[in-house]
Every structure is written in structure tokens, then in C-alpha cells.
Amino acid sequence: MWCLELLLPVLLIIHDADSQWNVWVPRDISAMTNSCVVIPCTFMYPSSIRPYRGIHGIWYFGQPYPQLFPPVVFKSRTDVVHESYKGRTKLLGDLNQRNCTLLIGNIGAEHSGKYYFRADLGGANIYTYPDFAELKVLDQPTIDVPEEIVSDENLELTCYVPDNCPDMTPEIQWMYTDYLPDPEFSSDYVEESNTAVMSSTLAFVPRPMHNGQLLGCRVYYPNTTLVYERLISLDIKYAPRSVWVNISSEVMEGSSVTLHCEVDSNPPPRISWMFGDQELLWDTASNVSLSLDDVTPKSEGIYTCVGDNGYGVMNTSLYLSVRYPPREPVVNESLTVQQGTSLALHCSTQGNPAPTLTWLKDGELVGTITADELSVLEVMEITPQGDGQYRCLAENEHGRASSSFNITVEYPPVLLEESKCTVVREGVQCVCMATGNPEFYLADLNITINETDNRYNFYTHTDGHMSTGMIKLREKGERVNNGGPAVNVHCSISNMYGRESVLLELQQESKKVHDGSHRWHHWRGSGHSLHHCSSQICGPKQQELKTELLGSKFNSILEETTGEDGDFQPVGPMAGLERQELNYAALEFIGVRPREGAPGRGDDGGNYMEIKAK
Structure with missing residues (x-):
């Protein structure tokens, strides 16, 4: 260990003792404060010199040259020494035997330094040896700690204390070792050239938990009050x-x-x-x-x-x-599909937490509510009622978002039961009502009336997928008598998906007298539908039904062709026809708009066409 090297003396080898001034002293020596130290010393001088009146010796502190007036530690001819060494020094060796060993007792920190010996053999034979012993006065023992302490690797710590005081022998103890894992202790004593070092070694395997732990080495001298301690903190890597x-x-x-x-x-x-x-x-x-x-x-x-x-x-x-709240859902593009088609409608979004997805059709809940970022709504064999706006609503605790699209369902046209012919005050009025998609419009009209020159008006109106056509015959002659002519109207409608037609028949109304009241019997519809009601009971409701079916744009027409009290009156001018049959050609609505050059729209917004009888 390095401390041993510091404490070992340096031996000066004399090759020619007869011609050299030489001294042997330990280069480094240490002692504990308040204890003592012995500095071994042997000197030599040329053999040709004969000491005059014996040999005297002087120990200096700090400097070897008397002219610089260094403190005198010991002087053999007198006890005049430096104040700090009075009563503390004693020459243990015999100068005449060339032994200059010095004892310094009760040493303190101020006594640390270099010590030089000067030999006085009488006359001019006085010589100060340039070699010195350097004393280190310690106030605590030395602990040798490795440069690096690594966890889970064997560690040895050694505590050193000098033992250079003959009258005082130190003892060593380790402190704060109770929590170390299986510590082991061993002691050693090294003595060389009258200098000694006592040591104690602690061995154990450190753990991370021991990082920063204090360990101590205590040195004490039995039968004294002198105690010295050294503490270290473990730095365990x-x-x-x-x-x-x-x-x-x-x-x-x-x-x-x-x-x-x-x-x-x-x-x-x-x-x-x-x-x-x-x-x-x-x-x-x-x-x-x-x-x-x-x-x-x-x-x-x-x-x-x-x-x-x-x-x-x-x-x-x-x-x-x-x-984060749901992002705007990604849904299908708007679709146009044919009736009977099956669809898979997709809605996907992102949100945290995962949002709930709700499908709405025209504001009403459809399907099930799912808690996921993807929802698929299965629509099997869609019907016309599936036509409308579909909306996917995504919601979580942080917000909501929605996206919508439209589904248009195309289907063959369907004639409604409201299609009929009716006798009104001024003639005959036939209404054809149908629904279908794609929309259909009046394309052509051909009306043939046998043996009459009456004028006819034609109107059409479309509202969404609902289309209505009406022919109105205005008679100018006398009203028809009982058993007037029968009217047959053929109504047909078609688009790219199909065609449907029906024959609307009207049998002339007859007047019957019973108990002073007038009742009219109406047969209306498609020829297979029979309806009977009295004018007093059905008249206003009949007008209300017409208004509802035909739409607001036909209100004025219906009012004009209906009696003030809502009763259906006999058609007088038709009596002259005497059961002559009125043939109304087909009214066809196909999936194209009116061609260029067709008659324009009237004030009521519907398509208007006036046809003269051929």
C-alpha cells in the first residue's frame, strides 16, 4: 500500500565510508497527535577525522543551515532549544556510537515537517547532513479506499495507524458495520527499520443499498484518553x-x-x-x-x-x-338505387373514448346504437319508404359530430286509388294520380270526342314523386237528362322500370225522388270500385279529399267546378248526348320532361293545355 511506502525509511548507501559524510534517517515517518515518535538516525563521517572531546549533535527543524537560524529541536551540549520543543525531545542514541536517534513526545500538528541532523566532531569538523526525515503528525487514522467500488463485487477497506511510540501501542476497531452483509476482519503489522505501521482490513460485498453508508475506523491507546476516528461514506457504483x-x-x-x-x-x-x-x-x-x-x-x-x-x-x-370529441364521420356518398336492392351503409369516425354511433333516417332512429369507431347499417331489399336522408351521429363525453347523405329509391310507377272521374256542375272532371321514381312528366295528349265540339282543359302537377293529371270537360248546352252518356278514360303511366294503366269509368248520375229529398248515386274509380254516398253527407268531405289529393294548386279549379254547397249537380248540357259515349284518350306520364314547344304553365303552376274537340 502507498502508506507503507511513505512510512518506510530511505537508506543511504555509503560506498566509501572513509571519505564521506552520510546519514541514515527515514524519509517519511508519522505519529498521532499527543503521542510520541522516535526518529531512527545513524550518521557517518570520514575515518580520517578524530573527534575532539567527543561528538556532539544538533537537530534542526525546517532548515539545515544554522546561518538561517532554524528552530533547534535538540542540542547535546546545552538544553537551549526552541520554545515549542522544550521538555519534548530526548536523544535516545549514543552519538559516539554514531547513533543519533531522537524521541519527540507530546507532539502536535505544529511539529510536522522536516528534521535535519548536524554532527560536531570538534574544531572545523562540523557538518549538517542534507538528508532529512519528514514527520507527519496525524489527527486521525488513514483508510485506504479503492478508487472505484462496484456493487456486488468484493471490497476491502484497510485502516492504518503508525506505531512509532515505544510507550504507547495503538488498537484498531471498525465502526458502523452492523448492517454489512457478512463482514470479515483481519489485522496486520509491518515493521521495518525501526518504523512500524499497524493495520486492520474490513472485507464484504457491497450492495446498492449501502451507497452513502458511513463506515468508521477508531484508534485508541489503552490506559490513555487518546482516541482517534476516521469516517468515510461509501460511494458504490x-x-x-x-x-x-x-x-x-x-x-x-x-x-x-x-x-x-x-x-x-x-x-x-x-x-x-x-x-x-x-x-x-x-x-x-x-x-x-x-x-x-x-x-x-x-x-x-x-x-x-x-x-x-x-x-x-x-x-x-x-x-x-x-x-378528444368525435371527428366528422365518414359515410357513403348519396346513392340512387332501385327498389329491392340490399345496401350496406358505412359510418366511421375517430374519438377518445370510442364514440357511440347512431343511425337516423329523416330524424328517426334506425338500426342499433354501437360503441365503436365503425358502424354498418344493413338495409335489405329497400322499399320506396327507404327513400330519404340518412344521418350517422357520433357522440362521446367530449362532444358530438354527424354526417348525412341521401338515398333515392327508384321504382316503377304506381297508380293511386284516388284516380277517378267525377261529374261536376259544368261537366266531367277526371283525375289521374300516381307515384313513381324517377319522376315522370306529360309527354303527349290525344283526346277524341264523338259528335261534340266542346272545349277541354288539361292540367298537370308534380310534387316530389307524386304526379297528378286532370282533364276537365266544359259543356255549354243543356244539361244531360237521366241516363246520359258514359265516359271512359284510360290513364297510364310509365318510366324505365315499368308501366301501369287503368280504365276510369264514369256512369251518368241519375236523379231519384224519395220523400222530398235528392240523392245522387256515384260510381267512380277504376271500374271495379263502387262508392255510394249522399250529397248532404259526402259533398264537403268529397271536396276536402279532392283538395288534399290534388294539392293546393288545384283548389281554385275544384272550387270553380263544384257547387256552392258542395253538392254534385247533374250535368244538364250533356242530356243532348243521349247515352252517347265520350272517349278520352290515354293520359301518359313517362320519365321525360315536356318537350320543347308544349303548352306553357298556367297561373296555378301546373302544366296547362287546352284541346279542342276534333
Whole structure:
């Protein structure tokens, strides 16, 4: 050990003793304060010199040259010494035997330094030896600590104390070893050239938990009050043994969050914050914080803190969840499909927590409510009633969003039961009502009336998928008598998906007298539908039904052709026809708009056409 080398004396080898002034002293020697120390010393001088009146000796402190007036430690011819050495020094050796060994007792820190010996053989034979012994006065023992202490590796600590005082023998104890794992103790004693060192070695295997622990070496001298102690703090190097981070957390989109990481290791590690394979931040410290501002859903994921101090690597991860309201759902484009088609309607969105998805059709709930980011609404064999607006509504605790699209269902036209011919005050009125998609419009009209020159008006109106056509015959002659002519109207409608037609028949009304009241019997509809009612009971309701079916644009027409009291009156001018049959050609509505050059629209907004009888 280095301390042994410091305490071992340096021997000056004299090759020619007859011609040299030489001295042997330990170069380094140590002692504890308030104890004593013996400095071994042997000197030589040329053999040709014969000491005159014996040999005298002087010990100096600090300087070897008397002209510089160094403090006198000991002087053999007189007891005149420096104040700090009075009563403290004694020559143990016999100068005549060339032994200059010196004892210094009750030494203090001020006595540390270099000591020189000067030989006086009488006359001019006085010589100060340039070699010196350097005394170190210690106030505590020395503990030899390795430069690096690594966890789980064997460790030896050695406590040294000088033993250079003949009257006082030191003893060594270790302190604060109760919590060490299986400590072992051993002692050693080294003596060379009249200097000695006593030592005690403590051996054990340190753990990370022992980092920073105090250990002590105590030296005491039996039968005295002298006690010396030395304390050290263990600096144990160990790999990261724990990496602490925030628990997995939730944060709202657009807010800020700070992630903390603390690593237990020695020395402090290089701490890195990783997001996937990307290193976001690093520093050499025991703890590092990562700040995230204005977080987005892209900030969601696993964040890992890695600690590496050269002795090992350790990491811990956390999951950062970013909460946000649902995004605008992605849905189908608007569709046009044929009746009977089966559909799969998709709605997808993103949100945290996962949103609930609700399907609405024209504001009404359809399907089931799902808690997921994808919902599929199955529509099997869609009917015309499936036509409308479909909306997907996404909701979670942070907000809602929706998207909509339209489904248009195309289907063959269907003639409605409201299609009929009716005798009104001024003639005959036939109405043809149908629904279908795509929309259909009047394309052509051909009316043939036998043996009459009456004028006819024709009207059409379309409202969504509903179309209505009406022919009105205005008679100018006398009203028809009982048993007037029968009217046959053929109404047909078609589009790209199909065609439907029906024959509307009207039998002339007859007047019957019974108990002073007038009742009219009406047969109306498609020829297979019979309806009977009295004018007093059915008249106003009949007009109301017509108004509802034909739409507001036909109100004025219906009012004009109906009696003031709502009763259906006999058609007088038709009596002259005497059961002559009126033939009304087909009214056809096909899937095209009126061709150019067709008659324009009247004030009521419907298509208007006036046809003269051929």
C-alpha cells in the first residue's frame, strides 16, 4: 500500500565510508497527535577525522543551515532549544556510537515537517547532513479506499495507524458495520527499520443499498484518553435499479402535460425520453421531465424513459391517452338505387373514448346504437319508404359530430286509388294520380270526342314523386237528362322500370225522388270500385279529399267546378248526348320532361293545355 511506502525509511548507501559524510534517517515517518515518535538516525563521517572531546549533535527543524537560524529541536551540549520543543525531545542514541536517534513526545500538528541532523566532531569538523526525515503528525487514522467500488463485487477497506511510540501501542476497531452483509476482519503489522505501521482490513460485498453508508475506523491507546476516528461514506457504483415515471395518464386534446422520470443509479445516468424510436429529450441527471404542449391525437402512445450510466441500462414506459370529441364521420356518398336492392351503409369516425354511433333516417332512429369507431347499417331489399336522408351521429363525453347523405329509391310507377272521374256542375272532371321514381312528366295528349265540339282543359302537377293529371270537360248546352252518356278514360303511366294503366269509368248520375229529398248515386274509380254516398253527407268531405289529393294548386279549379254547397249537380248540357259515349284518350306520364314547344304553365303552376274537340 502507498502508506507503507511513505512510512518506510530511505537508506543511504555509503560506498566509501572513509571519505564521506552520510546519514541514515527515514524519509517519511508519522505519529498521532499527543503521542510520541522516535526518529531512527545513524550518521557517518570520514575515518580520517578524530573527534575532539567527543561528538556532539544538533537537530534542526525546517532548515539545515544554522546561518538561517532554524528552530533547534535538540542540542547535546546545552538544553537551549526552541520554545515549542522544550521538555519534548530526548536523544535516545549514543552519538559516539554514531547513533543519533531522537524521541519527540507530546507532539502536535505544529511539529510536522522536516528534521535535519548536524554532527560536531570538534574544531572545523562540523557538518549538517542534507538528508532529512519528514514527520507527519496525524489527527486521525488513514483508510485506504479503492478508487472505484462496484456493487456486488468484493471490497476491502484497510485502516492504518503508525506505531512509532515505544510507550504507547495503538488498537484498531471498525465502526458502523452492523448492517454489512457478512463482514470479515483481519489485522496486520509491518515493521521495518525501526518504523512500524499497524493495520486492520474490513472485507464484504457491497450492495446498492449501502451507497452513502458511513463506515468508521477508531484508534485508541489503552490506559490513555487518546482516541482517534476516521469516517468515510461509501460511494458504490451500481447500474440503474429502478426507473420511476408517471402512471399512465389521460389528457385532453390541446392541453399540456409533463412526464417525469427519476432513475436510481450511481453515478447519475444519461436519461432519455423516447416516443417509439424517436428520442425526444436527454440529459445526464438523476431525473428529467418532458413537457408536451398542445397535444394532439398523434401525441397518444407509449413513452419510454431509458436510464444508462455505464454500469447498466434500465427503462420504464407509460401510456399517454389523448381524449378528444368525435371527428366528422365518414359515410357513403348519396346513392340512387332501385327498389329491392340490399345496401350496406358505412359510418366511421375517430374519438377518445370510442364514440357511440347512431343511425337516423329523416330524424328517426334506425338500426342499433354501437360503441365503436365503425358502424354498418344493413338495409335489405329497400322499399320506396327507404327513400330519404340518412344521418350517422357520433357522440362521446367530449362532444358530438354527424354526417348525412341521401338515398333515392327508384321504382316503377304506381297508380293511386284516388284516380277517378267525377261529374261536376259544368261537366266531367277526371283525375289521374300516381307515384313513381324517377319522376315522370306529360309527354303527349290525344283526346277524341264523338259528335261534340266542346272545349277541354288539361292540367298537370308534380310534387316530389307524386304526379297528378286532370282533364276537365266544359259543356255549354243543356244539361244531360237521366241516363246520359258514359265516359271512359284510360290513364297510364310509365318510366324505365315499368308501366301501369287503368280504365276510369264514369256512369251518368241519375236523379231519384224519395220523400222530398235528392240523392245522387256515384260510381267512380277504376271500374271495379263502387262508392255510394249522399250529397248532404259526402259533398264537403268529397271536396276536402279532392283538395288534399290534388294539392293546393288545384283548389281554385275544384272550387270553380263544384257547387256552392258542395253538392254534385247533374250535368244538364250533356242530356243532348243521349247515352252517347265520350272517349278520352290515354293520359301518359313517362320519365321525360315536356318537350320543347308544349303548352306553357298556367297561373296555378301546373302544366296547362287546352284541346279542342276534333
